[in-house]
Amino acid sequence: MFRDGALRTGGDLLTVRNPWNGEIVGSVPADTPDEVAEAVGDVRAAWRPPRPHQRAAVLRRSAALLRERAGELSVLISRESGVCVTETRRETERAAANLTVAAEEAERLRGEGIPVPGHDRLAVTVLEPVGIVAALTPFNRPLNQVVVKIAPAVAAGCAIVVKPSERTPLTALAFAGLLIEAGLPPGHLVVTTGPPGTIGPALAGHPEIDMITFTGSVATGRAVALAGAGRRLLLELGGNDPLIVLPGGDLGLAVRLAAEGAFATAGQSCRGVKRVIAVGETADVVAAGLVEAARRKRAGDPLDPSTDLGPLVSEESAAGVERRIADAVAAGAKLLCGGERRGALLTPAVLDHVPPDAELVAEETFGPVAPVIRVDSVDEAIAVANGTPYGLQAGVVTSDAAAFSRIAAELRVGAVNLNAGPQFDSPHIPFGGVKASGMGREGIRYAIREMSVTKTLTFPYP
Incomplete structure (x- = not known):
């Protein structure tokens, strides 16, 4: 498990293979539900929302580091997912663009002032982070699918626990290390790897998780929604476009x-x-x-x-x-x-x-x-x-x-x-569907709003 800024080894391992030739690309720990519960508790204890300018600085630095290492990461994506390297090079640039836009949006978080009719008071709204976000991501586009969930979470000031696909976890782990290098507080990020049938429900159902963002199949998305009942949900469940x-x-x-x-x-x-x-x-x-x-x-x-x-x-x-x-x-x-x-x-x-x-x-x-x-x-x-x-x-x-x-x-x-x-x-427009395609909207600005809560303050006029 990646926690406290480093990868910790585990007992049982999951093997990651190249779909093209079957070669072993790497191995990752098969985390247990108990380990996930402990990690989420530690995140709750460590989380203190950074200021918006601090969030923006982390996101800009991570975009720069990603561009510096685009060649290395594109090869890793190709090896574990089977996607051709000409496309994975574009994926790294797309991910860097999402991080850059998230940095800009972190500095644009705005509430509003509302004169309250019938009362000699002024109301002011502010946006606060929803808390700890659990992100469950699929195998396709293993870098950008992670970035489009982490980037708005960081911009909103949330802590995040990521569960990448067991088929393509290595890219998520590499990106987690890059984020810490960019200045994200180590206690604000966990990447858990393990069997989806046990880790997914343990994460979605943990009482300290405030929001779940998931991309995957309709059947799995509905199971996640049931496990996370009562929490905020952002579900992208595919399409038949x-x-x-x-x-x-x-x-x-x-x-x-x-x-x-x-x-x-x-x-x-x-x-x-x-x-x-x-x-x-x-x-x-x-x-x-x-x-x-x-x-x-x-x-x-x-x-x-x-x-x-x-x-x-x-x-x-x-x-x-x-x-x-x-x-x-x-x-x-x-x-x-x-x-x-x-x-x-x-x-x-x-x-x-x-x-x-x-x-x-x-x-x-x-x-x-x-x-x-x-x-x-x-x-x-x-x-x-x-x-x-x-x-x-x-x-x-x-x-x-x-x-x-x-x-x-x-x-x-x-x-x-x-x-x-x-x-x-x-990254500038909303993304999401209706019917079985899910609920809520991604797209950096819109995902930040999904990961934020509105707090209202009222003051008497002087």
Whole structure:
């Protein structure tokens, strides 16, 4: 366990393996619920919120250190997650940008003055940290998923206990050391590694935890919410994000957005393109363009700079996506290219004429797949897009402003992007969904507010 500014060894160990070749990348302690309880108690005793300018200084210094060590960290991310190094280099820069924005927002925390009608008093509101935040993070993007939870917590003045995925814990531990070096008080941060079935409930249910922020599956998120009942929750539970393509739009742009969104990170992204909903005659052009884009992708060794697409996080995950592709084909879809599996590696697949109720598109599929669903009208596109339990983000490619306005109003999602894919993101804007996609909003400024409480002070006028 990482606590008091250093990694403590443990008895039992968890082995971390490279999904590409099975090599052992490292080992981490298999922490126990009792150790977690002790660590959380120590954090409560040590926590004293730093001043906003002190928080900002830590975040700026950590961003600088991260940029200095970007090469080293990008290789570590690739080795433990299987994501190709060209993408992990971008992930380190994205994480540094989040830290920089968090530093700026730490100095912008504002309350307000409220004259109280009917009373000769002035009310003033101030933002205070919610307390100890428990952050449970997934395997994909193991650096940035940790940063988007730690950075706003630090900016808000909270202490934080992080439980990274047991598949990709090494990056979180490396970043924890960097934060301490940047000046974060050692007693304000714990990183616990261990089996999720025992450590997750022990952390979420600990009485000293004030808030839980979680990214992962719907089933696990609901279990976390039950364990943490009565605490503040910020849940990001995935998506089944559509890219809707309308006639008259830029079809070259649509193909590019669909390919980038479907194949990046080997398709293992909650905001990636999971469904391409093509209206009318756009489907032929989009499907053909996706085949060309998929065939240009080179799948292989993630540490090779010429690789575009690495393996999935495990062979089991790749086999599950392979099965969903086969089931969709059995239900009438046409496999135009790809979908060939070798261990955890799956070549980028393009399918056409996919039935909207096929599991491949009815559920969230974490893999390099671009499924094209053909529809005849905007009405049908909206119905298909809304026809899953998820509601995270969506993209629409069109030149028709009225059609976009209507689609944006009727889609039940957290964000709709015109002539951009659902994968569009920025640290400056809110991120989160509706329905089974979760509750609350990430995005640095918005996550800081989630991790803050409003206190009201009232004064008599002189």
